[in-house]
Amino acid sequence: MSAAARGNREGRWAWRLTGFVTLCVYIFLFAPIIATVVLSFNASMFGGFPMTGFSLQWYGKLLGNEQVLAAFRTSMWIALVTAVITTAVGVVTAYTLIRFEFRGKQMLNTLVILPALVPETILGVGLLVAIKAVDQPRTSLLLVLGHILLAVPYVVLIAQARMVGIRRVYEEAALSLGASRLASFREITLPLLVPAVVAGALLAFTISFDNTSASLFWRPAGVETMPTQILSMLKISISPEINALGTVMILVTVGIPLIGGLLLQGLTRLRRRGNPEEKT
Amino acid sequence: MTRGWTLYDPRLAWILVAPVLLLLIFFLLLPIAVMAVYTFFTFVTAGVETSALTLANWHEFLTDAYYHGFLIKTLRVGAVTALICGVLGYFPAYFIWATTFKHKWLLLLLLIVPFWISFTIRTFSWIHILGEQGLINVTLLKLGLIDQPMQMLYTEGAVIMGLLHFLLPYMILNVYVSLEGIDRTLIAAARSMGCTSAQAFREVTLPLSLPGLAAGLLLCFVLAAGSYVTPQLLGSGRDALFGNLIYDTIMGQLNWPMGATLSIVLFVVLGCFAALYTRYMGMSQIVKGLGG
Numbered sequence: 001m002s003a004a005a006r007g008n009r010e011g012r013w014a015w016r017l018t019g020f021v022t023l024c025v026y027i028f029l030f031a032p033i034i035a036t037v038v039l040s041f042n043a044s045m046f047g048g049f050p051m052t053g054f055s056l057q058w059y060g061k062l063l064g065n066e067q068v069l070a071a072f073r074t075s076m077w078i079a080l081v082t083a084v085i086t087t088a089v090g091v092v093t094a095y096t097l098i099r100f101e102f103r104g105k106q107m108l109n110t111l112v113i114l115p116a117l118v119p120e121t122i123l124g125v126g127l128l129v130a131i132k133a134v135d136q137p138r139t140s141l142l143l144v145l146g147h148i149l150l151a152v153p154y155v156v157l158i159a160q161a162r163m164v165g166i167r168r169v170y171e172e173a174a175l176s177l178g179a180s181r182l183a184s185f186r187e188i189t190l191p192l193l194v195p196a197v198v199a200g201a202l203l204a205f206t207i208s209f210d211n212t213s214a215s216l217f218w219r220p221a222g223v224e225t226m227p228t229q230i231l232s233m234l235k236i237s238i239s240p241e242i243n244a245l246g247t248v249m250i251l252v253t254v255g256i257p258l259i260g261g262l263l264l265q266g267l268t269r270l271r272r273r274g275n276p277e278e279k280t
Numbered sequence: 281m282t283r284g285w286t287l288y289d290p291r292l293a294w295i296l297v298a299p300v301l302l303l304l305i306f307f308l309l310l311p312i313a314v315m316a317v318y319t320f321f322t323f324v325t326a327g328v329e330t331s332a333l334t335l336a337n338w339h340e341f342l343t344d345a346y347y348h349g350f351l352i353k354t355l356r357v358g359a360v361t362a363l364i365c366g367v368l369g370y371f372p373a374y375f376i377w378a379t380t381f382k383h384k385w386l387l388l389l390l391l392i393v394p395f396w397i398s399f400t401i402r403t404f405s406w407i408h409i410l411g412e413q414g415l416i417n418v419t420l421l422k423l424g425l426i427d428q429p430m431q432m433l434y435t436e437g438a439v440i441m442g443l444l445h446f447l448l449p450y451m452i453l454n455v456y457v458s459l460e461g462i463d464r465t466l467i468a469a470a471r472s473m474g475c476t477s478a479q480a481f482r483e484v485t486l487p488l489s490l491p492g493l494a495a496g497l498l499l500c501f502v503l504a505a506g507s508y509v510t511p512q513l514l515g516s517g518r519d520a521l522f523g524n525l526i527y528d529t530i531m532g533q534l535n536w537p538m539g540a541t542l543s544i545v546l547f548v549v550l551g552c553f554a555a556l557y558t559r560y561m562g563m564s565q566i567v568k569g570l571g572g
Contacts (some may be wrong), residue, residue, distance in 0.1 A: 012476035020386040021371035030392055032405035032445065035415055039408055044379045048413025050422075089299040096297050102290035108297060111304050118308075119506020119550065125543040126311030132536065133314050135329075143451060149307045152300055175287070186560060210398050215506040216527070234404055234513060238411070244403040253396045 034244060037250065038066035048238065058244035071229035072151070078140070078225065082147040082208035087201040089148075090155030091193060097156070098163040116153035123149070124217030138220045147208040147220045149156035151223050154207065155200035168270045197262050209253060284410075297420050305495045312547065318540035321376070327534040337541040347525075351545070354522040357436065358505030361443045365500045366493055369451030374485075377451075377459040388456075391449045403442050403513050410438050410514075432435070434516040442510040447503060451496040458492020522546050 004186060035049075043053035062068060115123065127146055131138060166189065174184040191199070212227040219225060224232065227250065233242055287290060294301075322332045341347050376387045394402060409415050410432040415431040418545035432438060434528065462485060470480040510522035515521075520528075 005355055007468055008392075008477070014478060014481075015378075018371045018375045022375040023367065025368055025372045025452075026390060029390075029445065029448065031415075032409050033397060033402060035400065035408040036405040036423055046413060048408060048411060049415055049418040089303075093297050093300045096293050098287045100290065100294045100296075108301065111308075112300065113320035115308055117502065117506070117554065119502065119523065119546065121506055121508050122312075122528050122543045122547045124310070125526060126305055126315045126540060128530070129318050129536060129540050130314040133318070145303065145307060151313075152303065156300070161341070172287075206396055210400075212400050215533075216508075227398060230398070230400045230404070231509070231512075238404070242404070243408075246405065248397070249398050249401055253398060253564035254393055 006131060015052045023212070033250065036243050036246045040240065041195060041245040042240055042243070044134060044237075044240065046240070058089035058240045061241050061245050062248065065241070067224070068229060069223040074223060075226035078144055078147060079205045079209040081144050083201045084203040085144075086148045086151040086155050087197055090152050090200055091159045091197055093152075094156045094159030094163050094196075095189065096191075098160060099168060112156050113153045113249050115149050118212075120213040121217075124214040131199075138218060140220060140223065143215065143218045143220070143223075143225075144212060145238075147211060150203075151207045158197045158200045158203065161192065162193055165190045172279050195264060195268070198260055202260050206252035206253055206257070287386070315540045316544055318537055321540075321543055323535050329535075329537050337537050340538065341541055341545060347542070350520075350525050351549070354505050354546075356550070357440060357443070358501045361440050361447060361504040362497045362501040364444055365447050365451040366497050369448050369496065370455055370493065373452045373455035373459060375491075376456055391452055394445075394449050399446065400509060400513075402445060403510055406438065406442050406514055410441070419509050433514065434519070436515065436519045438514040439511050439519050439521075442497045443504045443507060443513045446507075446510065446516060447500040450499050450503070454496035454499065455489060455492045458489045458495075461492075462488045468553040493556065494560075498554060500525065502554060505550060506546065510527060 038051070039048070039056050040058060041056065041250070042051050043055035043057070049200070093112065097105065097112075123146075127142070128138075131142065136142075162238050170188050171184045174188050179187065210227060211225070212231065215228055216227070216231075219228060228241065230245065233239070233245075298313055300406070308455065318329075318335050320333045320335065321329045322334045322336065323329050336541050340484060372387075372391075373537050379387075381387070407414065411417070412429040412433070414433070416432065417426075421427045421429065466484050466488075470484045471477070506523055507521060511519050511521045522542070523546075526539055526542045528543060529535050
């Protein structure tokens with residue numbers, strides 16, 4: 001009895017310790033980010049603490065910074081194109097990998113994940129050396145294709161996870177009722193895949209928008225993406241402008257998926273009734 | 281159905297995967313092959329090399345202690361980061377899994393939010409914590425506990441801190457996915473047979489969550505050892521890692537053959553670790569962690 005009581009007390013302390021470490025880890029994860037957001041409203045000329053007053057001047061300055069705006073536009077475009085193309089080819093690949101049996105499928109399954117496991121520096125150098133070997137210039141197209149390569153594993157994994165839960169009888173029923181291949185995919189499979197499509201597109205967008213190391217190698221001469229622009233600004237000094245820029249970026253990259261997620265939730269709630277969706 | 285083809289015809293499968301397959305071949309496999317060939321090219325002067333085959337690059341790498349130092353430091357930093365991640369990451373993963381808190385999804389969402397925030401911003405934000413005008417120094421100075429700022433930024437510790445910040449969510453999610461896979465009745469069974477909660481954890485939960493922990497360790501190690509931005513922003517020149525060395529060799533010295541050699545070295549070394557690991561853990565764990 002007393003042994004059990006001791007065991008329980010031990011368990012309670014262990015649980016408290018777990019909770020405490022968890023809290024510390026969350027603080028660790030968010031303290032620096034919160035500091036950046038707070039400092040972006042600092043009136044001081046310098047980018048650090050202490051706070052000397054509230055000011056929005058750094059946001060104003062940011063809006064007038066032509067270089068930053070250009071980098072922002074570049075990154076937006078690249079990320080949009082990357083997200084659209086990666087989602088399209090990634091979802092089709094995931095569909096094929098789940099539905100079809102063919103030789104080399106296992107190998108392809110592994111190969112598709114590889115870009116996520118090879119360090120970006122190596123991917124970056126590899127493509128750069130290959131481009132140099134065939135004497136081609138670095139172009140925006142190259143940068144986009146590179147970003148697609150980086151994002152493809154994640155989109156395929158997400159779509160595969162969803163595909164597993166979609167039973168093929170639905171598609172085959174449509175086919176037996178006379179629908180074409182394409183129609184059955186468009187009318188049956190794709191709607192069931194919507195959550196994976198949205199999640200994959202958002203992730204691909206973020207991966208591209210956020211990519212730093214590989215972009216440093218691949219970007220065409222004179223072109224800056226948002227992260228490389230921040231890196232080059234940081235080389236000069238930690239100006240308060242960077243804090244403002246960081247805050248704007250956080251709003252964009254956290255806001256878009258959150259809004260996307262909420263929209264999705266609303267959407268699924270709307271069509272929940274009568275949806276033969278399998279829980280995955 | 282298409283003329284003469286079966287419903288799930290392999291030919292159709294190849295057509296459907298063609299775009300991704302071509303991309304993987306031309307942007308992943310071929311470049312790595314070309315890079316491997318490049319390691320035997322002769323470096324003439326910055327930006328110029330000839331295709332005369334030579335072993336000079338490999339000779340230089342294998343004999344120069346400068347490179348060995350970089351490699352060892354990189355592996356050490358990677359290993360230390362992965363281990364700390366494992367220890368610190370297990371607690372939150374376990375907490376999220378075991379808690380009866382109704383809004384568990386919120387805790388998980390908070391782990392995913394950092395993935396959405398620009399990596400560069402997450403990294404440089406540490407300057408506001410560790411720097412001379414950072415939160416810690418300014419607070420301690422105000423309190424009069426120190427009379428001049430401590431040097432915390434631009435040290436190896438700061439680099440590891442930045443890497444931890446970037447990698448902890450990966451670790452936590454990996455362990456969490458693995459914990460989620462455990463049949464909870466096993467733990468109830470252990471308890472009913474007289475195990476204390478600590479014993480049940482040691483004998484049942486921990487061993488069953490090891491695959492996730494192991495996958496997390498590998499992922500953290502590989503990502504830390506391949507990092508470039510974190511040492512660049514939070515470390516001094518002395519804290520540069522192998523990724524920085526590769527970048528400087530190619531973009532700074534324009535020594536492409538040597539840069540290719542160093543890239544292949546990093547690729548092979550990390551690949552060996554990953555291969556050893558997957559031999560014992562299986563690929564599926566890592567995949568689960570990435571898709572989680």
